[in-house]
Amino acid sequence: MTSSERIFVQAIRRYGARYGIDVDVRADGWLIAMRRGEMRRFAFGYDIGLNSAIAHRLANDKSATSEALSLAGLRCIPHHLFLNPKLGTNVVGPTWRDGMLELLHDHPQGVVVKPNEGTSGRSVFKVTTEVELDHAVGEVFSMSAGLVISPYVAIEDEVRVILLDDVPLVVYSKQRGTDWRHNLDTGAKPVLLEDGEVRAACAKLAIDAANAIGIRFASIDVVRVDGAWKVLEINSGVMMEALGKLHPELVQATYDAALDRVFGDVS
Numbered sequence: 001m002t003s004s005e006r007i008f009v010q011a012i013r014r015y016g017a018r019y020g021i022d023v024d025v026r027a028d029g030w031l032i033a034m035r036r037g038e039m040r041r042f043a044f045g046y047d048i049g050l051n052s053a054i055a056h057r058l059a060n061d062k063s064a065t066s067e068a069l070s071l072a073g074l075r076c077i078p079h080h081l082f083l084n085p086k087l088g089t090n091v092v093g094p095t096w097r098d099g100m101l102e103l104l105h106d107h108p109q110g111v112v113v114k115p116n117e118g119t120s121g122r123s124v125f126k127v128t129t130e131v132e133l134d135h136a137v138g139e140v141f142s143m144s145a146g147l148v149i150s151p152y153v154a155i156e157d158e159v160r161v162i163l164l165d166d167v168p169l170v171v172y173s174k175q176r177g178t179d180w181r182h183n184l185d186t187g188a189k190p191v192l193l194e195d196g197e198v199r200a201a202c203a204k205l206a207i208d209a210a211n212a213i214g215i216r217f218a219s220i221d222v223v224r225v226d227g228a229w230k231v232l233e234i235n236s237g238v239m240m241e242a243l244g245k246l247h248p249e250l251v252q253a254t255y256d257a258a259l260d261r262v263f264g265d266v267s
Contacts, residue, residue: 007244011255046237048258055215059236060117062148072212076231079148084141103149110152115144157224161206164217168203169254190243205229217258
């Protein structure tokens, strides 16, 4: 185990050492093979392998998540999908930019442009003009097959809930730094929430969101806008790198609980 390894990889190594599970780390830690007797399991990225294929795909697609949550009658931030015109006119259609401009004009406070898939706040742009829109779209389409546009909203609070089979194992707020975003990679700080009204409300909404797409192990971001909590996004890969530096025992216990589900009774 090296200090340069991600906390996710270190947690799996510790679990394996404790329960006699062979852990083979490949591809610089992005693929992990785990074997216990005849049982072989894999972790990929930050996905530990508990979720079904369809739940994983829905969670990793911001537009699909938004649509599924809306179908379930849950409050969420809408994410409108636009496919890269490089895919061809037959796929995208000729009026894709008109749809973007309509959203921009409908939201004079601005819109947010970001890849339809991806995490950590990379290539996320706040846009208020057509020039800014064209720049943001060009940047995202240069590295993505699709993007989403959401109305810009003034987020009063953002909370992440990490669920395992409807149990909120970790609930923390993201205290924003100098950036307008609440992403941990852009300077936000995780602060654990104590039991109370806010924690309960966020956990309840997160559980409802998880049930809406049938996901078992996930981190779910909820935001408070104009006093109301809404789902921002669902992540099938549970990343706790920033939290692990502050609360390593809690992070290890959370991954341990998920791995217990993967391997069954390991005691």
